[in-house]
Amino acid sequence: MTSTTAQPGRPLAPVVPPPDAVVHRRPRRPLTPYLLLVPAVGVLLLGLGYPVYWQVLTSLQEYGLAQQFGQPPTFIGLDNYARLFTDERLWAVVARSIAFCLVNAFVTVAVGLGMALLMRAVPTIVRVTLQVTLLLAWAMPMVAAVTVFRWLFDYRTGVVNWLLVRIGFEGYAGYAWLSQPLTFFLVASLIIIWMSVPFVALSLYARLLQVPDEILEAARLDGAGSGQILRSILLPMVKPVLSIVLLLQIIWDLRVFAQIRLLQDAGAPVAQTNLLGNFIFELGIGRQDFAGAAAVSIFVLLLTVLLSWPYVRSLVKEDAA
Amino acid sequence: MSGRRSARMAYGALGLAVAALWAFPVYWMVLSAVTPDARLRQIPPSFLPTNATWSNITSVVTSSNFGNALRMSLSVTLVTVVVVLAFAFLGALAISRFRFRGRRSFVLAVLFIQMLPAEGLFIAQYKMLSSVGLLNSVVGLTVLYAAAIIPFTVWMLRGFVAGIPADLEEAAMVDGLSRTQAFLRITFPLLAPGLVASGVYAFLQAWNEFTVALVALPAESAQTLPLWLRTFLAASVNRGVNWAEVMAASTLIAIPVIVFFLLVQQRMASGLVSGAVKG
Numbered sequence: 001m002t003s004t005t006a007q008p009g010r011p012l013a014p015v016v017p018p019p020d021a022v023v024h025r026r027p028r029r030p031l032t033p034y035l036l037l038v039p040a041v042g043v044l045l046l047g048l049g050y051p052v053y054w055q056v057l058t059s060l061q062e063y064g065l066a067q068q069f070g071q072p073p074t075f076i077g078l079d080n081y082a083r084l085f086t087d088e089r090l091w092a093v094v095a096r097s098i099a100f101c102l103v104n105a106f107v108t109v110a111v112g113l114g115m116a117l118l119m120r121a122v123p124t125i126v127r128v129t130l131q132v133t134l135l136l137a138w139a140m141p142m143v144a145a146v147t148v149f150r151w152l153f154d155y156r157t158g159v160v161n162w163l164l165v166r167i168g169f170e171g172y173a174g175y176a177w178l179s180q181p182l183t184f185f186l187v188a189s190l191i192i193i194w195m196s197v198p199f200v201a202l203s204l205y206a207r208l209l210q211v212p213d214e215i216l217e218a219a220r221l222d223g224a225g226s227g228q229i230l231r232s233i234l235l236p237m238v239k240p241v242l243s244i245v246l247l248l249q250i251i252w253d254l255r256v257f258a259q260i261r262l263l264q265d266a267g268a269p270v271a272q273t274n275l276l277g278n279f280i281f282e283l284g285i286g287r288q289d290f291a292g293a294a295a296v297s298i299f300v301l302l303l304t305v306l307l308s309w310p311y312v313r314s315l316v317k318e319d320a321a
Numbered sequence: 322m323s324g325r326r327s328a329r330m331a332y333g334a335l336g337l338a339v340a341a342l343w344a345f346p347v348y349w350m351v352l353s354a355v356t357p358d359a360r361l362r363q364i365p366p367s368f369l370p371t372n373a374t375w376s377n378i379t380s381v382v383t384s385s386n387f388g389n390a391l392r393m394s395l396s397v398t399l400v401t402v403v404v405v406l407a408f409a410f411l412g413a414l415a416i417s418r419f420r421f422r423g424r425r426s427f428v429l430a431v432l433f434i435q436m437l438p439a440e441g442l443f444i445a446q447y448k449m450l451s452s453v454g455l456l457n458s459v460v461g462l463t464v465l466y467a468a469a470i471i472p473f474t475v476w477m478l479r480g481f482v483a484g485i486p487a488d489l490e491e492a493a494m495v496d497g498l499s500r501t502q503a504f505l506r507i508t509f510p511l512l513a514p515g516l517v518a519s520g521v522y523a524f525l526q527a528w529n530e531f532t533v534a535l536v537a538l539p540a541e542s543a544q545t546l547p548l549w550l551r552t553f554l555a556a557s558v559n560r561g562v563n564w565a566e567v568m569a570a571s572t573l574i575a576i577p578v579i580v581f582f583l584l585v586q587q588r589m590a591s592g593l594v595s596g597a598v599k600g
Contacts, residue, residue: 036415037427039408040471047468048434051445058445115339122336123329130336133344139582140347141529143547144571147554148350151564159349159366166365194346255438258531265555277440277532284444285536293444300441308436315432315476 052301055294063291080295089271090279090296097254097276100185104256105249108193112200113242117234119205131202138198146262149191153177178266184273191259196252200245207241208234244311251307255300257281276300350575353568354378361564377569381553387570389542390549394528396459397545401466401527402520409471409519413478418487435472439532447536457543465537466527474519481515482508521585525578546574 059080061073084090115134119127140148153160155176164172177183211234219229235242257277264270264278274282276296284293353361355373381387412431416424446465447456455461485508493503531547538544541552553570557563 030421033415033419033421033424036411036419040412040475041427043404043408043464043467043471044434047446047464048437048442051442051449054449055442055445058448118332118336118339121329121332123333126333126336126340130340130343133340135583135586136347136579137343139575139579139586141547141575141578143529143531143550144350144575145346147550147567147571148346150554151353151562151568152346152349154562154564156561157362157364157366157564162364162366194343197343251436255440257438257440258535261535262531262551265551265558277438280440280444281536285447290444290448297441297444301437304436304438304441305433308433312429312432312436316429319428319479 055297055301058291059294059298061291063289063294080291084292084295093274093276093279096274097256100189100256100275101250101253104189104192104196104253105246107189108196108249108253109200109242109246111193112197112245113204113238115197115201116204116208116238117230119201120208134198134201137194138202140195142195142258143262145195146191146259149187149194150178150263150266153187176267178263178268181269181272184263184268188256188259188263191263192253192256196249200249203241203245204238207238211237244314247307247311251304251311254303254307347575350568350571353564354572355569356565358563358565377565378573381566381569381573384553386541386544386549386552390544390546393459393538393543394546397462397466398524398527400459400463401470402523404463404467405470405474405523406516406520408467409474409478410516412471412475413482416475417479417482431472431475435476439469443533443536446533450537457538457540462534462537462545465533466530469533470523470526474523477519477522478512478515481512481518485511518585521581524581528578550574 058073060075060077061067062076062079063073067073115130119130122130152158155161155174160177161172161175164175177187215233216229219233224232255277256275260273260275260278261281264273270278270282277300280293280296280300283289283296352368352370354377355370355375356367356377357372357374358377360367360372415421416428450456450458450461450465453461455464489507489511490500490503493507494500498506529547530545531551534545534548538548544552550567550570554562554567557567
């Protein structure tokens with residue numbers, strides 16, 4: 001769940017309302033808490049605070065090759081932003097990132113909800129099997145997962161092409177999935193959905209477990225069908241968790257970088273498959289346009305803070321409880 | 322009732338099919354890792370381990386850069402875990418045991434920071450490390466990892482610390498222990514599960530991390546395992562990828578992660594269930 005880690009959104013435990021914490025409010029020596037915070041705050045300022053400060057500053061300066069060779073940067077106000085936001089390449093990337101993010105987030109949550117409901121409906125042994133496989137997929141390191149999918153979709157000896165040919169789609173013999181933007185994003189989405197569904201499914205399932213059996217029993221006695229129980233009891237009960245996991249998926253899928261980068265290694269058209277993170281990387285590391293990269297980064301950070309607001313608010317409420 | 326039972330059977334079959342689909346990539350990775358490469362190039366593919374071999378794994382382990390990358394990954398991960406646990410624990414203690422001016426701002430900052438994407442910061446982090454000569458170093462990468470992992474760890478540990486009533490400590494002090502003794506003998510042992518869970522969390526994050534490592538460790542000699550796996554695959558592309566060895570390499574990286582994850586997840590899950598009972 002941390003920011004700087006490559007797998008977008010792989011917290012360790014499903015989201016579930018915590019037990020009420022007992023906090024004792026007693027006045028103590030006022031200096032102690034600040035001293036306790038010094039090491040953590042120090043590392044945060046060094047590792048994140050300074051980079052943010054540098055980024056804000058650089059995004060307002062001319063910072064090209066000349067500055068690389070020692071010329072002092074000049075302040076140019078919002079020119080970098082103006083330059084980028086009139087560049088249609090950026091808008092193509094933004095549109096692509098948003099579309100990719102929304103499709104993946106909604107599909108992930110829909111599949112996750114389906115699986116959570118399925119886990120309720122199956123015999124215990126099947127449910128445990130499902131839980132273990134979900135944990136396996138959840139635990140896979142991102143780089144290993146992308147590598148395995150590249151092997152599954154390998155154009156020559158990949159098992160996917162073999163299977164498609166086998167069931168009658170002859171056209172897929174030797175089909176190169178990763179060299180067309182559309183099928184490239186299909187494979188990328190499959191990886192992301194495969195990796196993200198476990199978190200959603202297990203979070204929603206944990207919530208479903210909190211629905212008291214008596215309520216369901218009573219509903220059944222009153223003659224409610226399973227469709228009615230789903231609509232009137234189960235879905236309203238999981239709704240709070242559902243909206244939180246959807247929001248988290250949107251935030252995490254907006255920052256997909258590494259999966260795309262690793263898949264591009266297979267020979268994809270880079271300019272047509274870049275998402276926001278890849279665009280920043282190419283601008284900064286690739287073309288040494290640090291001012292431009294800084295400006296786009298600021299845009300991404302602001303977008304994240306904006307989107308995170310409802311989630312953070314819900315956590316703060318939990319903290320106050 | 323037989324209608325409901327047959328529905329349950331149908332759902333069961335569907336559940337097994339979904340489980341098989343979800344497990345397949347992991348199964349395929351491990352299977353390919355123990356299959357000779359020549360067999361992987363044949364059609365139709367083999368879905369069961371026939372003539373399994375360790376040779377892929379041994380040739381990966383003895384390959385030129387694996388040892389280096391393993392050493393690098395272990396050092397970065399170890400230092401990160403120690404730093405994160407120590408600093409985050411102190412921070413968690415501050416926000417769960419004390420009320421002070423600025424506490425709310427700190428909590429808010431922590432929550433927002435843990436949402437920030439690496440992709441919005443890594444260019445600046447790259448420039449920062451390169452300007453102080455810390456690219457390709459354990460220290461440089463560790464500072465970035467610690468900063469990224471500490472916020473969530475503070476938040477996680479806060480829950481564990483808050484779950485231990487301060488009364489326990491006070492009772493021990495009434496019985497004659499000093500504050501430090503009371504903390505070390507009473508509170509600390511109760512915190513152990515929380516520290517283990519946070520430590521494993523930090524381990525997993527640092528061990529798997531790719532994006533920040535990509536910018537902070539540009540030299541091939543300084544690569545961590547995830548970067549090394551990418552290079553290993555890229556090097557193999559020209560010769561027609563040796564998928565057997567690439568899958569052996571992926572398996573080697575994934576196994577410790579899966580083991581740790583399953584261990585800690587169980588611990589977390591029991592905590593979740595007890596929470597559910599109370600809530």
